[in-house]
Amino acid sequence: MLKIVLDCYGGDKSPAVNLDGALLALERFPDLSLVLTGDETELKKGLEGRTFDSSRIEIVHAPEVIGVDEKPTDAIRLKKESSMMKGVRLLREDDSLSGLVSIGSTGALVAAAQLRIGRLKNVIRPTFCPIMPKIPGGIVGVCDSGANVDISADMLQQFAIMGSIYLESVYQVKNPRVGLLNIGVEEEKGDQLRKEAYKLLSETPNINFAGNMEARELLAGDFDLVVCDGFSGNVLVKSAEGTALQMMKLIKSKIYEKTLYKLGAGLMKPMFKELKDFMNYQNYGGSVVLGARKVVVKGHGSSEGTAICKCIEQARQMQVSGISERIEAELPEYKKVIS
Amino acid sequence: MLKIVLDCYGGDKSPAVNLDGALLALERFPDLSLVLTGDETELKKGLEGRTFDSSRIEIVHAPEVIGVDEKPTDAIRLKKESSMMKGVRLLREDDSLSGLVSIGSTGALVAAAQLRIGRLKNVIRPTFCPIMPKIPGGIVGVCDSGANVDISADMLQQFAIMGSIYLESVYQVKNPRVGLLNIGVEEEKGDQLRKEAYKLLSETPNINFAGNMEARELLAGDFDLVVCDGFSGNVLVKSAEGTALQMMKLIKSKIYEKTLYKLGAGLMKPMFKELKDFMNYQNYGGSVVLGARKVVVKGHGSSEGTAICKCIEQARQMQVSGISERIEAELPEYKKVIS
Structure with missing residues (x-):
């Protein structure tokens, strides 16, 4: 079973679209289970009356939300109870979790990935990589x-x-x-x-x-x-x-x-x-942080459920394809020179 | 009388379009005269049978052309007999000339403007400024x-x-x-x-x-x-x-x-x-070099005659409006710190 955290807040239409995306992804990938972070009461209410395998969804209460205009370094320091930072903490501490998907503040997510998740072996700094159509x-x-x-x-x-x-x-x-x-x-x-x-x-x-x-x-x-x-x-x-x-x-x-x-x-x-x-x-699909110790995918703030499902698919594929192992194997050894 | 140098080579359809642009500009601005640089025989042939005031056009022979793929610093050092570098030299040495228009290599023109034309008072480095439609x-x-x-x-x-x-x-x-x-x-x-x-x-x-x-x-x-x-x-x-x-x-x-x-x-x-x-x-209009001692306008390499006329108009307008004097008056005094 592959377990991914979904931050359910921070998007223009959150948490409704996040829940849509979660259920779509569960339906699509039988090997997947999700941890949802956000206001527990709201999330439970949003799931009421919908059909899904409840054994594959866990809700972790996080009452705060990081706004898009908040200064990233302040947000990750002060908003520890936000849906995003709770997700980051879970990802860091729980070895059974392989990735995090969020459509919240890009700055905060990237800073948190860099400062809180840690790096793969030999990575100098994780990088943020969006995808565009040619x-x-x-x-x-x-x-x-x-x-x-x-x-x-x-x-x-x-x-x-x-x-x-x-x-x-x-x-x-x-x-x-x-x-x-x-x-x-x-x-x-x-x-x-x-x-x-x-x-x-x-x-x-x-x-x-x-x-x-x-x-x-x-x-x-x-x-x-x-x-x-x-x-x-x-x-x-x-x-x-x-x-x-x-x-x-x-x-x-x-x-x-x-x-x-x-x-x-x-x-x-x-x-x-x-x-x-x-x-x-x-x-x-979303933009990804490459080189962090775990998979982090950032979807667009105006994402609908299908786009969020796509981000979850991306996080899943990154894990399944063993991208982290390949990065560690292929990066040249890096010895930091103390200047 | 306002006198501007027109580099007649370096564009996709040079020198034909450069001559078109020159004649259009002469027709449009009675206060204008032009110095054309390039292959004298070709330019004379290109003007044959066309109606214009020959007292307002002067041709200065320059047999070489700087290609778009040439390394700018090499080009300005080695291609002294090119239409562009001859134009730059005329502009630098002749006080009666107020500007230069070229549709040749951007890199070479900007480097030449920076290295050969000199700067206005207090300018640290001239800057290259294109214009886009909003x-x-x-x-x-x-x-x-x-x-x-x-x-x-x-x-x-x-x-x-x-x-x-x-x-x-x-x-x-x-x-x-x-x-x-x-x-x-x-x-x-x-x-x-x-x-x-x-x-x-x-x-x-x-x-x-x-x-x-x-x-x-x-x-x-x-x-x-x-x-x-x-x-x-x-x-x-x-x-x-x-x-x-x-x-x-x-x-x-x-x-x-x-x-x-x-x-x-x-x-x-x-x-x-x-x-x-x-x-x-x-x-x-073209892109301009701001802060150089004299006006330099760069038109697009694929320019037609009307676009080149527009660049000449721009160079003329820069001179007429006294932009150099305003820049010298408004820039704060700059004392270079030797590090």
Whole structure:
């Protein structure tokens, strides 16, 4: 039996959607059981009258909720009784638990994963890796996307190894093409860090390093994994998300300008629906923390039940595929130099 | 008479489009004269049989061309006889010349502007500033977008001042709202540099600092100027450009999937045309180097004549509006600390 913790609060429509996701996942994976954290009375009420195997669900009471605007380090220090931090504590202390899924504050979850869960052997710092759809099909992962703003070439090498293992294990991407985010494709581009990283990645045997990548290539399909510092990775992902969202808005507003356009858009409705589904990150699973001692998956705050079920599936797949063992086996030994 | 140098090579359709742009600009601005650099025979041939005031055009022979793939520092050192470097040399040495427009290699042009043209008083480093369209209307500038990857809070403050003056002088944006690119909106977000810059920008009297900005807000309309290091600025702009381009491609390919869609798209043709024009950066002018002793404007490599004319207009407007004098007057005195 595989046991995963589900933080039932912190999303736009929590806890209703979290419970939906939990029941969907239980139905889908007979080997799964779940620990739900959150307000016990509310969660019990939310489950009333629904059909599920009660032996596979456990509720752990946690009365507080971490808001999206709270400062992450304060939240993990002060909100010990929150659904998220209770989940983190359970995950850390209970060996029978293999992962945690949350749709709450990204900052708090990533900080908690880094500071409370501990790291796998030889991992310098865990990394936060979202997944995006590529226009010609398939997905692209971005390591790191905001967890680590101060970075070294060694860390970028580790992100490349961990990200490649993740894409192979969970998304069946064979020999993922790794790109180093840079401001030009030539080897000598970028600052000292990028030059060092380029050299190190070129010499790393167990990855498929494909050279520097410019930001405009993110969705074009040539790369499966982007490695970068957390600052520029965050900018990369959010700029793409924001642009896609704003373009859809623009198209929508333009359609309403003329009757002819409305008519045309009517004929193209299934296409626009497809486009919307395609751009909807919920369909690709959550973002994961790689390199932490246990699996941590972060779903989007506006997730519906199906998206949360997808995140649980992801956490399950990470455990089943033995990703942590592979990371420990494949990372080069790291001896911290005391400076 | 205002005299501007036009580098006539380095673009996808050079020199034909450069000559088109030159003649359009001469027609449009009676106070303008141009110095064209490039292969004299070719340029003369390209002008044959066309109507223009020959007293306002001068051709300076430059037989070489800098390719887009050449390493910028090598190019500016070795290709002294290129149309771009000849233009840069003329600009530096001839006081009657007020600006240079080029659609050639961005890297070479920015490096040449930084290393050969010199800086205005108190400028630490010139910055490279492209302009993008905002979805609700208007434009947003990004300072810096690749010229400076190693950066200090002082430099970000200067980018904010120079960028604000530029937007006011050339685009008539009143009191531009300045955002500091960061990985969250809260004051304490980001690395040490961002925290220092936040404080410094808050204390800068002659700008309208509106706080931290996340990358997803770039096109949303809330900010008129983004200040950032050149690495993340480059990622910000290219990720947005790439996403817009890929989405248009996706829509186009989907339209061809079904007859019904083709029919619908037919009705919406003017809308798609509008959308394409809207996303076409050529319509917004080139990117400029701010803080150099003379005006430098970089147009897109795939520019047509009208876009090049727009770049010449921009260079002219920068000169006419006295942007350099304002920058010198408004930048705080900078004393370099020898470390």
